[in-house]
Structures are given as structure tokens and as C-alpha cells.
Amino acid sequence: MTTPRPFSPELTAKIERFRSFATPIKLGQIHFDSKLILAPMAGICNIPYRLLMEDLGAGGTVSELISCHGINYKNRRTLDMLKIHPLERNVGIQLFGEDAEAMSNAAEITESFGPKFIDINMGCPVSKVVSKGGGSALMKEVQNLAPMFETMKKKMKVPLSIKIRTGWDSNTRNAQEILKIARESGIEWVAIHGRTRTQQYTGSADWEFIENLHDERKLPLIGNGDLHHPYATSERLQKTGCDALMIARGALRNPFIFLESLDPTYASSKRSIFTGPDHWEVVQRLREYTEQTFEDERTILVQIRKLVVWFSAGFPHAAQFRGLQFANQNLEDCMKIAEDYFLSISNSQKFINYDEVFMSSGHG
Numbered sequence: 001m002t003t004p005r006p007f008s009p010e011l012t013a014k015i016e017r018f019r020s021f022a023t024p025i026k027l028g029q030i031h032f033d034s035k036l037i038l039a040p041m042a043g044i045c046n047i048p049y050r051l052l053m054e055d056l057g058a059g060g061t062v063s064e065l066i067s068c069h070g071i072n073y074k075n076r077r078t079l080d081m082l083k084i085h086p087l088e089r090n091v092g093i094q095l096f097g098e099d100a101e102a103m104s105n106a107a108e109i110t111e112s113f114g115p116k117f118i119d120i121n122m123g124c125p126v127s128k129v130v131s132k133g134g135g136s137a138l139m140k141e142v143q144n145l146a147p148m149f150e151t152m153k154k155k156m157k158v159p160l161s162i163k164i165r166t167g168w169d170s171n172t173r174n175a176q177e178i179l180k181i182a183r184e185s186g187i188e189w190v191a192i193h194g195r196t197r198t199q200q201y202t203g204s205a206d207w208e209f210i211e212n213l214h215d216e217r218k219l220p221l222i223g224n225g226d227l228h229h230p231y232a233t234s235e236r237l238q239k240t241g242c243d244a245l246m247i248a249r250g251a252l253r254n255p256f257i258f259l260e261s262l263d264p265t266y267a268s269s270k271r272s273i274f275t276g277p278d279h280w281e282v283v284q285r286l287r288e289y290t291e292q293t294f295e296d297e298r299t300i301l302v303q304i305r306k307l308v309v310w311f312s313a314g315f316p317h318a319a320q321f322r323g324l325q326f327a328n329q330n331l332e333d334c335m336k337i338a339e340d341y342f343l344s345i346s347n348s349q350k351f352i353n354y355d356e357v358f359m360s361s362g363h364g
């Protein structure tokens with residue numbers, strides 16, 4: 001595992017400028033470098049992306065959801081997902097499952113891979129997970145929660161956190177009750193996506209609901225949902241009662257969102273100082289991390305290409321660029337196309353259309 005090539009002095013200076021605005025925080029026993037944390041995303045929050053986002057200001061990261069049964073069956077691909085890079089600082093592994101014994105056995109195995117914390121997925125709305133009693137279905141059977149948390153904690157040394165939704169549906173928004181159970185069972189913090197399971201990704205995250213939870217809570221709370229623009233994130237950061245905020249989709253189209261959201265004056269200008277060439281540097285670093293993590297050429301290509309295409313969102317001719325990327329099946333060609341594209345837009349501003357629906361499904 002080698003450290004990556006440094007960013008250019010220009011990009012480093014920009015990154016450091018924003019970093020100076022970050023407020024380190026402690027949630028339970030864990031220190032985070034900033035209040036803005038990368039939310040778990042299936043198929044995305046693997047080692048390369050987590051490392052990249054930490055380099056670009058995320059105060060901590062969480063893996064994608066990983067099946068407790070896959071871990072217990074010692075499924076090779078599942079165990080690979082538990083791996084952590086030595087350069088990762090504040091990383092947690094997220095587990096999903098429905099059974100206390102299976103979850104605690106999986107947590108014990110997970111701990112041997114060295115995460116700073118383990119998180120339970122209690123927000124996944126996907127039928128395949130929910131129909132077996134995992135993900136957001138855990139929020140329906142509140143009587144099972146304390147026994148599950150306590151059984152898991154008995155086998156664990158690192159902190160245990162949970163990520164929930166506001167409730168199952170609009171009639172059963174029981175996050176407050178779950179917070180109480182979590183606190184009494186020694187959960188370290190709770191992250192909450194401000195939608196119900198039934199909403200999936202429709203409507204808006206209910207920040208009023210999240211902020212009101214804050215009043216009665218006695219354990220750290222991380223708010224999440226629809227923080228897609230540095231401006232919205234910065235505004236929320238200034239007025240929130242939450243201890244920290246999590247960003248998921250916003251970091252896909254804007255890899256600099258963790259940094260840009262830190263300076264309120266800058267974020268309110270709604271203009272970005274990060275250029276096409278800056279994005280090209282980020283892509284090169286992503287490549288380094290991806291090649292260190294995966295061996296299979298096809299996997300490397302697929303992992304890099306999907307992010308490169310998202311990163312181009314909002315720049316001129318991004319649709320054409322996307323078409324060119326997907327017309328090529330060779331990593332070198334794709335990188336050359338990315339280089340030519342990002343270097344050619346050095347004077348262009350990024351204008352993302354936030355009214356456009358972007359990624360309206362996911363596992364939490």
C-alpha cells in the first residue's frame with residue numbers, strides 16, 4: 001500500500017484553505033476531523049472512494065452495507081468488502097441483518113479488519129432486505145432492538161452506531177422511541193435519514209423532524225438527507241442542533257462538497273473555485289486508489305468510470321463526455337478522454353441542475 005502522489009501545490013492550497021474551517025468533533029469515543037461525514041452507499045463506498053473523500057475533507061466515512069450472513073458464511077466477496085486501507089482514518093463498517101446472534105458473530109469477525117466503529121443498517125428500504133426483517137424493517141420490531149444491540153455489544157470492543165429513517169411510514173415515525181432504546185443500550189450515536197421507509201427517496205428529507213429529535217436526545221445525532229449543494233449543507237451546518245451531518249448523493253456529483261460547505265461566505269456565493277483540471281487531479285488519485293484495491297481490470301474500469309462520469313456533472317458538454325466514456329471499454333482510453341475533457345474546461349463553472357432527479361434509490 002503506497003501513499004498517493006501529492007496533489008499540485010495549487011489544488012493543495014485550495015484544499016487546505018477550506019480545511020482550516022473544519023471543526024473536529026467527538027461522537028462518543030470517536031474523533032472525526034469535520035462535522036461532515038460521508039454516508040454509506042452500496043456499490044460506491046469502497047476503499048478507493050472512502051479514501052478519496054477523506055482526502056477531500058470528509059470527516060469520516062462508512063462502508064456500504066454488508067450482509068452479516070455473507071460474513072458468517074465466510075463468503076470471499078463479502079469478506080473482501082470488510083477490508084480497510086491503512087491510510088483510512090475514521091472509517092466504520094456497516095452491517096445489515098435481522099438476527100441478533102448472526103449480527104454479533106459478524107460484528108466479531110468485522111472487528112478483526114480494524115474499523116473504528118461498526119454501524120447497523122436500519123434504513124434500507126429495499127424489498128429483498130426488508131422482507132427478511134433487515135434494514136428499515138428493524139424499525140418495526142422495536143422490542144427486538146435492545147436485545148440485538150446488547151448481544152452485539154457483548155462481542156465488540158469498538159463503538160456500535162445505528163443509521164435509521166424517521167420511521168416505517170407516516171403513521172409510525174418512531175425515531176424518538178428508537179433513540180431512547182439506543183441510548184439505554186449503549187449505542188454510540190444515531191444517524192438519521194429524514195424520510196420514512198415508505199417514502200423511499202420521494203419527497204424531501206424532513207429536517208424539522210430531525211431537528212426536533214435533538215431537543216430530547218441524550219446521545220449524538222447525525223442528520224442526513226438532501227444536502228446536495230455546498231450552500232444547503234453550509235446553511236444546515238450553521239443552524240443545526242445535530243452533532244454532525246452525513247452527505248451521500250451530493251458527493252457523487254461534487255467531490256469537493258465536504259470542503260466547499262465549510263466556508264459559509266464561499267458557499268453562499270454558489271460559485272466553485274474547483275476547476276476542470278482540479279477534477280482531473282482527483283480522477284488520477286481515484287485511479288491510484290482503485291488500482292491498489294482491485295486486481296481485475298474490468299472492475300477497475302467500471303469503478304473509475306462511473307465516478308468520473310458523475311464528477312463531470314454540471315460542466316459543459318458533460319453528456320457528450322459521458323457518451324464517449326461508455327463507448328470505450330479500455331481504461332487507458334477512458335483516462336485519456338477524461339484528461340482531455342477536464343483539461344479543456346479550465347475556465348468553466350460547474351452548474352449542477354439540482355431540480356433534476358438524481359439517484360432516487362439506495363439502501364438506506
Ligand SMILES: Cc1cc2nc3c(=O)[nH]c(=O)nc-3n(C[C@H](O)[C@H](O)[C@H](O)COP(=O)(O)O)c2cc1C
Pocket residue numbers: 039040041042043044063064065094121122123124163193224225226227228246247248249250359361362363364
Ligand atoms: C446509491 C445509494 C446507495 C446507498 N446505500 C446505502 C447503504 O449501503 N447503507 C445506508 O445506510 N444507506 C445507504 N444509502 C442511503 C444514504 O446513505 C443516504 O441516507 C440517502 O441517500 C440520503 O442522503 P443524501 O440525500 O445525501 O443522498 C444509499 C443511497 C444511495 C443513493
